[in-house]
Amino acid sequence: MIVLGIETSTAQVACALGGAEGVMAAFESGPGVPLPGRNRATPRHAELLAPAIEFICQQARVDLKDVGVVAVDLGPGMFTGVRVGVATGKALAQALRIPMVGLGSLDLLAFPVRYADRTVAAVLDARRDEVYFALYRPVPAGVQRVGETRVCSPDELYAELLAHGEDVLAVGDGAVRYRETLRRLDGVEIDVVHPFPSAASLVTLAHARAVREEFVQPWEINPVYLRPAVGERAAS
Amino acid sequence: MSERLAPPPGDPILGIETSCDETAAAVVAGGTHVLSSVVSSQVDLHARHGGVVPEIASRAHTELLLPVVAEATIEAGIEDSEITAVAATIGPGLAGALLVGVASAKALALAWDVPFIGINHLEAHLYAAFLEEPDLEPPLAVLLVSGGHTMLVAFEGHGQYRVLGGTIDDAAGEAFDKVARHLGLGYPGGPVIDRLAMNGDREAIDFPRPMRNEGYDFSFSGLKTSVINHTRKHPDSSPEDIAASFQEAVVDVLVHKARKAARDIGASGLCLAGGVAANSSLRERVLDACIEDGLRAFVPSRSMCTDNAAMVASTAYYRLKSDGPTPLDAPARPNLGL
Ligand SMILES: [Zn+2]
Numbered sequence: 001m002i003v004l005g006i007e008t009s010t011a012q013v014a015c016a017l018g019g020a021e022g023v024m025a026a027f028e029s030g031p032g033v034p035l036p037g038r039n040r041a042t043p044r045h046a047e048l049l050a051p052a053i054e055f056i057c058q059q060a061r062v063d064l065k066d067v068g069v070v071a072v073d074l075g076p077g078m079f080t081g082v083r084v085g086v087a088t089g090k091a092l093a094q095a096l097r098i099p100m101v102g103l104g105s106l107d108l109l110a111f112p113v114r115y116a117d118r119t120v121a122a123v124l125d126a127r128r129d130e131v132y133f134a135l136y137r138p139v140p141a142g143v144q145r146v147g148e149t150r151v152c153s154p155d156e157l158y159a160e161l162l163a164h165g166e167d168v169l170a171v172g173d174g175a176v177r178y179r180e181t182l183r184r185l186d187g188v189e190i191d192v193v194h195p196f197p198s199a200a201s202l203v204t205l206a207h208a209r210a211v212r213e214e215f216v217q218p219w220e221i222n223p224v225y226l227r228p229a230v231g232e233r234a235a236s
Numbered sequence: 237m238s239e240r241l242a243p244p245p246g247d248p249i250l251g252i253e254t255s256c257d258e259t260a261a262a263v264v265a266g267g268t269h270v271l272s273s274v275v276s277s278q279v280d281l282h283a284r285h286g287g288v289v290p291e292i293a294s295r296a297h298t299e300l301l302l303p304v305v306a307e308a309t310i311e312a313g314i315e316d317s318e319i320t321a322v323a324a325t326i327g328p329g330l331a332g333a334l335l336v337g338v339a340s341a342k343a344l345a346l347a348w349d350v351p352f353i354g355i356n357h358l359e360a361h362l363y364a365a366f367l368e369e370p371d372l373e374p375p376l377a378v379l380l381v382s383g384g385h386t387m388l389v390a391f392e393g394h395g396q397y398r399v400l401g402g403t404i405d406d407a408a409g410e411a412f413d414k415v416a417r418h419l420g421l422g423y424p425g426g427p428v429i430d431r432l433a434m435n436g437d438r439e440a441i442d443f444p445r446p447m448r449n450e451g452y453d454f455s456f457s458g459l460k461t462s463v464i465n466h467t468r469k470h471p472d473s474s475p476e477d478i479a480a481s482f483q484e485a486v487v488d489v490l491v492h493k494a495r496k497a498a499r500d501i502g503a504s505g506l507c508l509a510g511g512v513a514a515n516s517s518l519r520e521r522v523l524d525a526c527i528e529d530g531l532r533a534f535v536p537s538r539s540m541c542t543d544n545a546a547m548v549a550s551t552a553y554y555r556l557k558s559d560g561p562t563p564l565d566a567p568a569r570p571n572l573g574l
Pocket of ligand 1: 361382511
């Protein structure tokens with residue numbers, strides 16, 4: 001079964017095709033270069049994603065009609081990024097009449113460091129001086145979340161990790177951004193190699209679920225925001 | 237629409253509209269045959285906030301759009317494989333809301349292997365009149381009035397427009413919303429004021445007609461202020477009279493300028509578009525003015541005035557012919573002009 005994975009919950013745009021044999025083709029944009037006068041790159045999810053999907057299909061010589069499952073990152077993350085990915089995935093699945101698998105951004109972030117010998121803190125930059133984070137325990141062949149996925153300030157994250165009391169590997173662009181705060185703790189290591197959830201992890205995890213027939217229909221898929229809509233500024 | 241006896245005319249195009257607070261999809265064949273037009277309004281979600289909250293709109297579009305698309309194709313009585321192109325509004329509008337429609341439309345086009353067409357929402361409003369009156373002959377003066385825009389446009393042919401004037405402050409629909417909020421009438425303001433005005437005296441209060449005799453631009457912010465001042469000074473004047481007199485002032489300025497525009501450009505007709513074109517007094521006055529001036533009046537049905545996707549699919553038919561498909565890397569353009 002061929003899985004198409006769509007990963008747009010951060011400033012990067014990524015997608016991949018894969019199956020039982022692993023990843024067949026993948027596209028990954030960098031987080032982009034800021035426009036003049038801006039200190040942050042303007043993400044271009046809606047511009048890059050559809051051509052990128054077309055591109056990986058050509059590279060892997062896969063017709064979209066041969067895809068069996070569409071997997072998407074549900075967030076939390078950048079609202080518009082997540083929405084572009086979820087809207088694209090839902091539309092593809094509805095048009096191709098195939099089911100979907102939705103996974104959380106922090107689950108995907110923690111997966112590549114599953115061989116760590118300690119607790120993993122997956123931390124994504126949520127902007128406005130906050131982070132999305134969750135703790136994971138490495139288990140055979142993966143990671144298992146411990147507790148809730150939350151949005152909080154870096155100081156609250158610091159307090160949480162302090163209370164946790166064990167050695168931690170912190171991963172994600174939020175961990176990198178607030179590394180000075182986190183390094184005040186003993187036993188905290190920062191992973192700088194995997195700052196964003198990867199489309200390859202998404203395809204790998206989604207394929208395992210699809211094999212167990214743990215999928216959902218496109219109309220059942222919706223983004224996870226963790227923040228209320230009211231009081232939010234327009235499009236992040 | 238769903239009970240067709242003959243097969244549909246060729247080239248059915250799926251249109252998608254998510255620029256503000258209506259989630260809409262429609263199938264239009266041959267540019268003018270509306271096979272289906274589904275609109276899911278989010279107005280109740282925004283009403284308690286007194287206006288459209290962009291993030292609420294974006295979230296709702298994400299949930300509502302695909303069911304609306306499915307409904308539109310089912311109602312059109314066609315198979316997905318019969319759709320020849322997918323169009324979506326790319327701007328102007330709320331950035332996050334536009335992106336949901338654009339991303340979904342691109343994905344549908346990719347999956348069905350048909351062209352994607354990005355459509356200008358303002359142009360689509362102009363084409364709404366074509367849907368009901370396909371023999372419409374340019375040049376025309378078009379008055380486009382809604383919660384987001386107020387424009388006078390010279391329509392000189394397919395794809396050829398000249399913007400004659402616009403608002404320098406509030407859009408006409410915005411003025412209705414703000415006055416309704418001030419009078420405690422709730423949101424959206426247009427329909428409530430329209431209803432209330434029916435039982436009021438439109439000559440009761442002589443509200444100002446800002447910029448009535450100056451060029452083609454509009455200004456509604458001062459009018460809103462004088463309504464507020466009036467209610468402060470006369471707390472017991474009847475809301476019906478205020479609504480009727482305020483509406484009269486807005487309609488008077490709009491119709492006066494639209495007639496002048498039609499005369500100046502030598503138009504054969506005057507055309508109404510946009511959500512405020514659903515206002516009963518504006519419709520009546522435009523019809524009267526056209527009879528007096530010997531112009532053809534194009535007053536689309538109310539459902540074609542407010543945001544819908546049939547107008548998007550219709551415009552796409554002509555745009556595909558003139559410009560070809562839109563590349564899949566085209567951005568949404570929240571500040572797009574005409
Ligand atoms: Zn509109």
